[in-house]
Amino acid sequence: MSHFGRSGPPDIKDTFSLLVLNVTFRTTADDLFPLFDKYGKVVDVFIPRDRRTGDSRGFAFVRYKYQDEAQKAVEKLDGRVVDGREIMVRFAKYGPNAERIDKGRILEPVDRTKGRSRSRSPRPRHRDHYRDRDSKRRSRSRSRGRYDRDQYRGRDKDYRHRSRSRSPDYHKGRGRGKYDEDRRSRSRSHGSASPARRSPSPARRSPSPARRSPSPARRSPIPRRSPSPRRTTPSRDASADGRNHKGWSPTPKSISPRVRRAGSRSPLPRSDADD
């Protein structure tokens, strides 16, 4: 919606939509309007908002009446720091004036061949559908929405540090899939589809197949009544966590042969024989 108080897009016949990226989440259309209006006749300013939270998604669409003004705004406002963030102004790929592009050829007046090295790979820009966000059990192979990261942030908030480690212009989007794979890899270790829901009973779960043969009869010959055969002491765990904060694993004790041996031997606290 635009701040024009109009329902939907205004009279779009020869309007040229500009895509403003990297805008702050707090930046509103009213903030962008005077900025873009200075360089041309802005027909409408639209900022897609989140369906749930209603917050800005981080980009906006500015409709210009004339393409020459729009392009001028692109050159002028592109890279301009707005609200402490450097925005990126580009011609929208889709939209009211997109038919000019979809006609079969890029009739868009935007010169991508310019110094803009923003040309990124034609990745699937299909965002996670709103209803899909609820059913995350879907193949997350292509799920890389920020919503997915939110759920991971609960147990792994390190993702941000790694993400920010690299330059924002580095790889530009392609590098993100790398982390996605990493996440999935770990998820596969202790789960299948839902990484958040891990088996609360490690004893029930099949042990490391790399160590012991997957014999069904040998699964659990001894009725261990202790569901928590953890040998790691809290104090030691804390120190280890501080050092291995980089390569911390969600379930290091389950895959550790040392722990398995200890648990297999006897879950009872035999301090005299343990040493």
Next chain:
DNA sequence: GTTGAGCGTT
């Protein structure tokens, strides 16, 4: 209070 890749509504 927030993330930061990214293309849109009645």
